[in-house]
Amino acid sequence: MFAYIVKRLISGFLVVTLVSMAVFALFWYGPSSPAKPICDREQGVRCIPERLVAYEKSLGYDNPIYTEYGKFVKGIFVGREIAFRTDVYQCDAPCLGLSYNTKQPVTHELVSRLPATISVAVGGAFLYLLLGVPIGVAAARRRGSVADKALVSSFLFLSSIPYYLFALLTWLYLTVLWEAPVVSDVGYFSPFSDGPLKWFGGLFLAWVALGIFGCTQYTRYTRGAMVEALSEDYIRTAKAKGLPARTVVYRHGLRAALVPVVTIFGIDFGSLLAGTIFTERIFEIQGIGYWSLQAVGNKDLPVVAATTLFSAVMLIFSNLIVDVVYSFLDPRVRLS
């Protein structure tokens, strides 16, 4: 078990390395020089080729890519100094570069925005399971009934709506038309330390939109897995033992049906942690997703690179956790 985790960590680390190379290459080989956005920002129309060269020279972009990638990696582990023409900035480890926009280390801002994204992710994921699993179980137990068919088709309809439209409509109806009182604080993320009520109020709408939309697919997964589990021979055995119906459904049926659901959940949770661009943008939550979207708009290339790398790390890490959890859920899977 331990050996397996170490092995997976090593391979995960290799994947992260490859992803960081790919991200760096995209940054480097973009349609124009990576120094162009900062030159444009600071010089405007006066960003003439000579000045661009000066930026490139101070930022080291005139060196070969492997030298600069080496510096980038070194910055992650020990930190480094970055110069914009004549101004030199210190970037402490783990350094993911300086924002072109603020000249501040990207890592600082990433860390400061992490609580917002984690809050959105935890609340949304909680609703995925809280709504999705019980509804899925209920539908599976009433499989083929009118209620089941109505539920399945309405959820299919719901999940066919593009998410950004669904989130916008949720926002529109709950804040503008109904003026829902709980959500009066919507519009910014308020850290938990400012008081749980404020924190809750600021995130509630985002959770509702994310949770309701996401739970539809959990309902489908759970229903499908439950229908399959309930038709297994071991369910008949459980009934034949004289167990009460609830024990049969939950302890025997759901226990088996949860395995695929948990697998998908782990990966979904990883991508929620990587940043929920639509949710954060629509509900004005200053998280990593919103930030990366702004960075794309601003051509703040170091931020784009850093958020991309962060997403990749989150996904790789959640995959690792899923694999380990899987071996606890299904004893037939032996990790070695």
Next chain:
Amino acid sequence: MTSTVPSSTPGSDSTIGRTEGPILVVEDLTVTFPTEDGPVSAVQGLSYSVEMGKTLGIVGESGSGKSVSSMAVLGLHDAKSSQITGSIRIDGTEVVGLSENRFRKLRGNTVSMIFQDALAALHPFYKIGAQLAEAYQVHHPNASDRDARRKAIEMLDRVGIPQPDSRVDDFPHQFSGGMRQRAMIAMGLINDPSLLIADEPTTALDVTVQAQILDLLQDLQREFNSAVIIITHDLGVIAEMADDVLVMYAGRCVEYGTTKEILTHPEMPYTWGLLSSIPDISASTDARLIPIPGNPPSLFSPPTGCAFHPRCGFKDKVPGRLCYDKMPELATGSGRVEHLKRCHLANPDAIYRAEVLPEIAPDLVEEIR
């Protein structure tokens, strides 16, 4: 295997405190499943009874209603998707229409069932011991976890699992096929049921293990003095295990009597077919197997008249179109003991000896003569 000392001989009188008479009486049982193409009667007009210490064998092809009827005895059919009429009395209690809550207390307790393919029938995510303990605790709510575990180990030992106190913590996939079936049997017997229904308990096992499992079942039956229903399509199993045989075809009983009587004087061509299709190890290697031609009928549109007539090689011996038009009644056969058969043939025993027996066991014909 543990040595089991028979506490009472088979057929001896039942356990103290139990009401007299058969432990299970099934009368005119019909199980119907409504489907989109109309109702399907998987079992029709089935009647039989089993006494304590006795074994009833139910034989028939797939889809003949063997398992469906036994699952009805345990109330395992979903009330919404099935319709059960007739009467099933377990130890005097009528269970058709019994409330789920009261029925549940009989299941796994008074009547228990062991299934074929124990790998699928045991929950893959729970330890063997936990599954046995669960079966015990549900009917012994006051038993502590430790008691239940001790009981589980004791039962595993009883069915011949080596090192039961360590194997009790294994998962089903860590057991061999034979051991899984033993564990299944241990689970079936953990509450000392009066009636054990074994649904093809040896089908998924290889031949040597089959024999061990059947021996084990017999030993345990003697020890617990329980009634056993064994469902199989293997007449060899019947010959070894059963006191009585019920042959089913297309949801109906077609022949019913003591094992000795049915196997030596079968009076229904379907039973003849089953007997003929047993491979004979002493026959010459060039000899062909004798199959029953055709396929079991669709229960959506059962044949008119006798359900077996499309496959029957003897329908010409019945005058007129009787076999095509009229379902034969279950009537007393010409045998010496009570022997029921559902066939229009007037002198089946003579036909069997003249035409069937020489084909399948020529040496036996000489003996009988």
